[in-house]
Amino acid sequence: MLARSILTLALLTAGPSPAQTAAPTLPGSPAAAVSEIYRSVVRIEAAVQMPDYSTPWNSGRFTGGIGTGFVIGKNQFLTNAHVVSNSSRLLITVHGSPRKYPARVKFIAHDCDLALLEVEDFSDFEKFPVFSIGDVPSLESQVRVIGYPIGGERLSVTRGVVSRIDFSSYSHSRADSHLIVQIDAAINPGNSGGPVVQDGKVVGVAFQGLRQADNTGYIIPTPVVRRFLKDIEDGRYDHYVDLGVATFPLFNPAMRRALKLPDNGLGVLVTNVTPTGACDGILKPGDVLVSIDGFPIDSAGQILLAGEKVDLNEVVERKFAGDTVALRWQSAGTWNDRDVALKTLHPSRMYAIQYEKKPRYTVFAGLVFQPLDTNLFATIKLDDVNVRRLYSDFVPKGIFTEREDIVLLTRVESDPVNSQLSGFTGLAVDKINGTLVKSLKHAHELLNPATPPDFFVIELFGAARPVIIAGNAVAAANERVGKTYDIQKLSNLEE
C-alpha cells in the first residue's frame, strides 16, 4: 500500500520546545538570505498534545514538531495541517531572527493537509514580500523547495524536477486522495508546509515523501491550495464534496456488448451508490457513466482536463458543497442527463484519522465503550470479523443510516462485577436490554437510566453469550472503578 509507506514531513521532536526568547529587534533584511522572497518562509514550532485513544480519559502524550510555512497574504501563513494538528502552542520564527511569534490556527483542512495560521501581531511582517500562487508546473520543469528540514537550523533550499502528476493519497488523513505532484528533490522532515517555487511563484506545498524510494517528494499542487483558500472565504472550512459512487472500468469487450455499448472506449460502470450521497436515488448500480461536466469519461474512469489525463473525480474535487455537476449516463438502454448537487458525505470521516478531537467514551461498571473510528483502529488491535465488517460496510452499505456510531467494548477495567468479562473486549455492541444501540450517546443513555433494571443485558456481535451486569451493583462499581483507575470523568460524549 502506497498510503502506508508515505510519511508526512513534520519533524517531531521529543520533549517540550525551548521557551520563547524575547528579542525585540527584527533585522531589516536577513543576513544570509539570497533572495528577498526567502524572508517570507517561516519556521513553525508546534507543541502538540496527542489524544490517547487507548485510555481516553488520560491527557495523552505531550510532544512537539517543526515545520515550515510561508506568507501568502496579510497575516496569512500557509502550511500543512499535519504540522499544526493537535497543537497546544504554535511559534513562528523568521530567518535570521531569534524572535518567536505566537501564532494560532485560523483554518485547517485535514482532508487536503493544509492550514492557514495567523500571528497575534503581524506588524513586524508587514513589509515582507507575499508569495503569489502559480499553476501546476509542467513535467520535467525545475522547482525549488524552501524550508527548515532536519540537518541544521537555517533555511534550506533544494532543487528538483517535476517527475509525475497524479491523483494519489494524502497520508495525513489516510482516507483522502487528491491531485499530487511528485518531484525528485530531497524533501525531508521539517520541509512540511514549505513553498515549492518556480519563476518566483508558489507551485505547490511540500508535504510528504516515500520511505522506500530515494529522491521522491510529493507536493500539494495549486488547484488543491486554491480550492482550500476559496472554501474558507466564507469563514469556515466545509470539506471536500463527494459523488458517492463506486465505478468499475469497462475495458472488457464482452462486458461492453452485454451493456450494448459501442466500442468507443468510453464509459464506466456504476457498481455502488452510497446511501444518502449526492447520487443516491439518481444513479444506480449497473448504470454507465459517460460524461461529467461535458468531459467524456474513458473506460478507465479518466477524463482529459487541461491536457492531463486525470480521474473523473478531479472535476468534483474542485467544487464545493451545493455546486452541481452535469452527469450523462445510460440506464437500461436509455440516456439520461442531469445536474447533480454535490454534498459532503460526513459519515465517510469514519475512514479518516481525526484531529483536534477529544476521544469519546463511557465507562460502565468498569466496561469501557468507545465509538469505532480510524483513530481507534490505529490504536488498538481489532481483529474480530464482525467489527471489521461493520467498519468496512459502514458507508458503502449505509450502516450509518441505522447506527451513527459503531460502539465497541474496548476495555474491561478489573472489578469484582466484571471479572469474567475480559474475553469480550474488542467486540461491537448490538443491543442493550433489547434496544439497538445507535450511537455512543445512545449506549450511555441506555446504560444510565433513571431507575436501573434488575440486569443490564449487553448483546455483542459474535459473542457466545450476553454480558450481564446486575443493576444494583453498577453505582458502587462505577465509584470503585473511578477511584481505582483514576478516571476523573466516567464519560465524555462530545468530541
Add this chain to the structure above:
Amino acid sequence: MRPLLIFPFLILAACERHEAVVATPAPAEPAVTAPAPDPAATLASVIRISTTQQAWNEGQPWEKQPPGKRRSLGAIVAPGQVLTTAEMAADVTYIELESPDGKQLAPAKVIAVDFEANLALLGLESESDAKFFDGTKPLEMAVPPKLGDTLDIVQVEENGTPLVTPGSLLSIDVVSNFLPGQFFLTYEVKASMQSAANSFSLPVLHDGKLAGLLTSYDSKDQISDVTASDIVARFIKEAADGEYAGFPSLGISISRTDDSNFRAWLKLPEDGGGLYVSTLKVGGAAEKAGLKKGDVIVTIDGHPIDRLGYFEDAHYGRLYWSHLVRGAKSAGDTVKLDLLRDGQPTTVEAVLDRRDEQDQLVPAYTFGKAPSYLVKGGLVFQELTRPLLEGFGEEWSSRAPLNLLDVYENPQKYESRGRRIVFLAGVIATPATVGYEPLRNLIVTKVNGKDVKDMKSLIEAFAQPGADGMDQIEFDEEKFSVHLDEAASDAVDAQLKQRGLSRLSRAEN
C-alpha cells in the same frame, strides 16, 4: 463437525488446552509398576511405516504440490492391522510397511482413518503379502492407566534396536493434537526422549499392552501428548469391520457459567454448575433433540457438569464434558441431558451422530479430496474450504478477505444457499478477461440467472449461456454483473489447456 461448534468460542475458551487435571495428587505410594517390558519382545508388535504424501495446490487447484515423505512406528493391534496417526494417512499416495529389522517390505492401504481423532488403521494392500505379519504378535489393549503410572514409549533405532523410554503420566486432559478445535482424551507423559529414526508418532505401552499413541513431543518441556487408550480402543473396535462411522458429536457450542451475574440472570442456583448453550449446529444432534440457544445443560448422562464444563470421571477424575460425548459414545448412541430452560428443569435425549466433514458448508479439512474448481475463460472459481482460507498465510484469520471469513465464522447465515460457497478466486489474464484483473474473492450467487449451490451447479449453469452467446455472472454483495463471451472464453480455454492446465474443471461431491 466444525471445530468452533463443538466447544466454546475461542474468545471465551482460554482453553485450546483445557486446565490440566492435576487436582488429584499423584498416588503417594510409588505405583507398583510392572517391570519394564523386555525391549526385544516389543519388536514383534511394532512396524515401521513410511508414507509419501502429496496435497493439492489450493492456489492452483489443477495441480498437486511437491510430494513429501513421513515415517512413524505403528502398533500391530490385530492380525494384519497396524495403528498409527491420521497425520500419516493425510493426502497419502503410497504407504509402505517395513519390519523393524528392515528385512521385509509391503505396500499398505488405509482401512479406516479419523482425522479429528488423529488415528488411522492400516492393512496390507495385497493378500499376497500376508506372510509379512508372520511371527508378529498383536498388542492387547491396556487397562486405562491412572495419574502417576509409568508408560513406556517405544521407538526403534535405525539399526533395528528397540528403544523403550519410560515416562510418568502427568496429567489427563481433553486436548486437540492435530486439527484445531478437535478435542479428545489425551495423556500427558513426561519423558526425555531421543529422536530415533522415526517421527514422533509412536506406540505407548503400559505393562506391555497398548495404552495409547504418541502424537507429539515437546523436547523443551519433555512432554508428550498421547491419545488415550479409551479413544484408541473405541477407534479400533469401530474400524475393524471396515465401516468406520467415527466419533460422534452433539453439535453445540457452549459458554461456561462461572460469572455470577450471568448465573443470576439465568436464574441458576449459586452452588451448582451448568453449561450455557450458545449456538446449535443446524441439523445437528442437539438441535434435532430440541435443545435451544440459552438452555443450560446441568447433567450429561447423569454426570453433573460444573460451571467450567468439567465432570467427575470415575476412573480419571475431572474431565472436560465433551469426553462424555466424543470419548464415551458411538454414533447412534443416545445421550440424556438434564437442562434448565428459563430456570425450569427439563430433560432431552439426543441421538448422537457424526457428520461427514464433506457435508459441511465450509469443510475444515479436505485430506485426500481434490479441490473442486472451474477455469472459465481465465476466471478461476473455487469452493470455499478452510485449507483455502489458510492459504492466506499464518495470519489468515485476520488477513483473509472479510466476506469469506464471514462465511467461515457464521455459516448459519449462508447455509440455506446451497451445499458449498463458490467464489471467484482470481483471474488469469487472458483476452477474455481484459479489465477483470482486479476481481477476486467474490462470492458467486448466480450464473446465467441460475442459483449457484456448488461447483457442479456452477458448471451446469455455464453450459447454458444466454441467447446472445454471453454468460452473466452475479456476485454476493456486489450489485453489478460480469459478462463473458462464450466464443472468446472457449478459445481461451483451449489455449489454457495447451499451456499445461491438465483440466479446466473438477466437481467433487
